[in-house]
Amino acid sequence: MSDTSLSPIHVVGAGLAGSEAAWQIAEAGVPVVLHEMRPVRMTEAHLGQGCAELVCSNSFRSDDAETNAVGLLHAEMRRCGSIIMRCGDAHQVPAGGALAVDRVGFSDAVTAALEAHPLIEIRREEIAGLPPQDWDSVVVATGPLTSPALSEAIGTATDEDSLAFFDAIAPIVHKDSIDFSKAWYQSRYDKAGPGGTGADYINCPLDKDQYEAFVDALLSGEKTEFRDWEKDTPYFDGCLPIEVMAERGRETLRHGPMKPVGLTNPHDPDVKSYAIVQLRQDNALGTLYNMVGFQTKLKYGAQAAIFRTIPGLKNAEFARLGGLHRNTFLNSPKLLDGTLRLRAMPRLRFAGQITGVEGYVESAAIGLLAGRFAAAERRGLTIVPPPQTTALGALIAHITGGHLSEDGAQRSFQPMNVNFGLFPPIDVPKVPGKRLRGKEKTVARKRAMSARALADIDAWIGLREAAE
Numbered sequence: 001m002s003d004t005s006l007s008p009i010h011v012v013g014a015g016l017a018g019s020e021a022a023w024q025i026a027e028a029g030v031p032v033v034l035h036e037m038r039p040v041r042m043t044e045a046h047l048g049q050g051c052a053e054l055v056c057s058n059s060f061r062s063d064d065a066e067t068n069a070v071g072l073l074h075a076e077m078r079r080c081g082s083i084i085m086r087c088g089d090a091h092q093v094p095a096g097g098a099l100a101v102d103r104v105g106f107s108d109a110v111t112a113a114l115e116a117h118p119l120i121e122i123r124r125e126e127i128a129g130l131p132p133q134d135w136d137s138v139v140v141a142t143g144p145l146t147s148p149a150l151s152e153a154i155g156t157a158t159d160e161d162s163l164a165f166f167d168a169i170a171p172i173v174h175k176d177s178i179d180f181s182k183a184w185y186q187s188r189y190d191k192a193g194p195g196g197t198g199a200d201y202i203n204c205p206l207d208k209d210q211y212e213a214f215v216d217a218l219l220s221g222e223k224t225e226f227r228d229w230e231k232d233t234p235y236f237d238g239c240l241p242i243e244v245m246a247e248r249g250r251e252t253l254r255h256g257p258m259k260p261v262g263l264t265n266p267h268d269p270d271v272k273s274y275a276i277v278q279l280r281q282d283n284a285l286g287t288l289y290n291m292v293g294f295q296t297k298l299k300y301g302a303q304a305a306i307f308r309t310i311p312g313l314k315n316a317e318f319a320r321l322g323g324l325h326r327n328t329f330l331n332s333p334k335l336l337d338g339t340l341r342l343r344a345m346p347r348l349r350f351a352g353q354i355t356g357v358e359g360y361v362e363s364a365a366i367g368l369l370a371g372r373f374a375a376a377e378r379r380g381l382t383i384v385p386p387p388q389t390t391a392l393g394a395l396i397a398h399i400t401g402g403h404l405s406e407d408g409a410q411r412s413f414q415p416m417n418v419n420f421g422l423f424p425p426i427d428v429p430k431v432p433g434k435r436l437r438g439k440e441k442t443v444a445r446k447r448a449m450s451a452r453a454l455a456d457i458d459a460w461i462g463l464r465e466a467a468e
């Protein structure tokens with residue numbers, strides 16, 4: 001099926017999306033040149049030169065393909081031969097119901113697979129402006145930290161003020177600095193999940209006084225200040241810094257990342273904790289743990305001081321403290337066509353977080369689609385996007401048209417994780433002799449949507465195979 005007489009497709013950026021796009025193109029038999037600027041030029045967040053480096057958490061989130069939209073996306077991507085999912089599965093670490101990976105093993109495996117593919121050439125260079133005119137098919141997958149020279153060129157080409165918003169990352173703690181006379185291992189509701197034991201998280205309990213003092217410290221702690229032009233930059237709601245959550249109400253954290261449900265403190269089993277901080281394994285060795293949901297823009301000194309007030313973390317040593325980062329993404333519903341091409345310059349196709357999806361898996365998923373579309377176009381095949389009833393289809397439909405914003409209104413398109421709200425509605429299947437209500441009905445609806453999605457993705461994959 002490979003045809004080396006075809007001229008190559010250029011992929012810019014070997015992150016989650018670019019690695020997946022390059023793989024899909026090459027697997028479709030089309031040569032690829034993959035341009036990655038690291039290590040020649042680094043971003044603010046990447047530490048090494050590996051492909052598909054995970055810059056913060058090591059989690060691909062829930063792996064439940066029956067009732068969780070991201071778990072369903074995992075399943076669909078596996079069926080499409082995703083390299084990101086293949087390497088993720090091969091390097092998973094225990095994380096309850098989530099799929100978490102050893103970040104180094106994962107990135108090494110993706111890099112090795114790409115380097116070994118006969119149709120992929122990797123060039124270590126920055127594309128510091130619009131790609132050369134004679135590149136007639138390009139996938140731009142340069143992510144939230146696209147280098148300034150390229151993002152300015154894209155801004156000019158699209159005639160848009162590039163919209164930026166802020167995200168924050170969570171700290172990572174050395175496990176051997178955690179005090180296990182206070183902390184304990186347990187997954188919420190003892191859920192074992194795909195690679196877990198039911199005791200995968202480290203939990204640190206707070207009583208009411210400790211929680212109130214912690215919230216006070218967050219509210220008064222010294223924050224990284226925004227510069228003037230950055231002040232109107234909004235946060236993405238799914239990744240709010242904890243101190244911003246605390247500002248929204250004193251109980252917000254107790255109902256969010258510090259919720260005390262589904263966990264029992266073995267050191268004091270009769271006393272219900274008022275709030276609980278969870279840490280999740282971050283590397284295969286099990287030596288590092290990240291503080292779940294503790295992304296923050298507190299200054300480093302304040303972070304260390306405040307987090308050490310958490311019982312069990314008094315002597316915590318931090319492998320990395322939390323921090324702020326900027327995100328850049330296109331107003332995709334306006335600028336991209338249904339196959340991710342820039343309307344104003346169709347030789348450029350976009351993939352990953354720069355298209356306005358959020359998250360490692362979603363970014364890779366859009367890379368998967370961009371790669372398949374670019375390869376089909378190069379081979380003269382008709383491009384058929386996946387139906388919106390699938391997770392892949394729901395995601396691309398959202399970024400290329402599903403999001404509604406009124407003409408002339410301020411741009412309202414915001415990065416989006418995959419979720420069942422993006423799927424067309426479905427009738428909940430009837431259970432003879434039983435009337436489903438509440439949670440039971442919601443779960444039944446999700447199961448029905450997932451079953452429909454998996455059947456439809458198989459049909460879509462079959463269509464492509466039939467075209468070849």
Ligand SMILES: Cc1cc2nc3c(=O)[nH]c(=O)nc-3n(C[C@H](O)[C@H](O)[C@H](O)COP(=O)(O)OP(=O)(O)OC[C@H]3O[C@@H](n4cnc5c(N)ncnc54)[C@H](O)[C@@H]3O)c2cc1C
Nearest residue numbers: 013015016017037056057127142143147352353359360363
């Ligand atoms: C600090 C931070 C923390 C995040 N935390 C999480 C998290 O915990 N969980 C989660 O699911 N998502 C997180 N995200 C969001 C997002 O899902 C990830 O950034 C994801 O890696 C995006 O995938 P991508 O392929 O679009 O971009 P990336 O994975 O960032 O890949 C882009 C690649 O392009 C390269 N590049 C950039 N400009 C150029 C150029 N001009 N020429 C050549 N190469 C270039 C970069 O070096 C990089 O390798 C985070 C993002 C950031 C920035």
